[in-house]
Amino acid sequence: GESVGLHLPTLSVQEGDNSIINCAYSNSASDYFIWYKQESGKGPQFIIDIRSNMDKRQGQRVTVLLNKTVKHLSLQIAATQPGDSAVYFCAERARIQGAQKLVFGQGTRLTINP
Amino acid sequence: NAGVMQNPRHLVRRRGQEARLRCSPMKGHSHVYWYRQLPEEGLKFMVYLQKENIIDESGMPKERFSAEFPKEGPSILRIQQVVRGDSAAYFCASSQQLDRGYGYTFGSGTRLTVV
16 A cells, blocks of 8 residues: 655555556646656666547556546556566656656555565 | 766765766757656656756755756766765756657666765
């Protein structure tokens, strides 16, 4: 389940199961969204993106769903593998205090149980 | 085609020293963004630059921090008189012209430790 404070929310799944990671974004005017994967000691790695005029986009083993009504984004990973263990961040492109920029969510740590 | 290159990967500074972090964007990318990440937290926007211009520095502390992206060479994030609270991972991202390119590519980061 989720926790608040300094610790990242954690999602534990069995290897081979599907994973669903959720994200609430803040700005209703955001026009572009990206999911990133970050492994320990590395920079964020692009997974999949979606524009605000779409509600679903599929990649290889990943699907992103966008619900603009409730400002919610989700990342579905099919047949989760050990290599999927990482922290996953959603990011929205928003104009906040100046120019458009990527604004990141808190992140969710995905752990895979063998 | 090399990705976003950041150096050094690790930087140790004593309190009061200066830290210089460098970022070379992807070839063809003219927009550079700097982010800071504390352990177990998300990435926090600091500054957005184009060549020779600071576009948005709303996330950067007013004192001791500065950034530049000269006509030639990498973008530099400079932290003067570092304090322990500056210890973090600093990431740089680059993108193409905003109206056309949507991809933002991140470097591997510089991990700054202030002792």
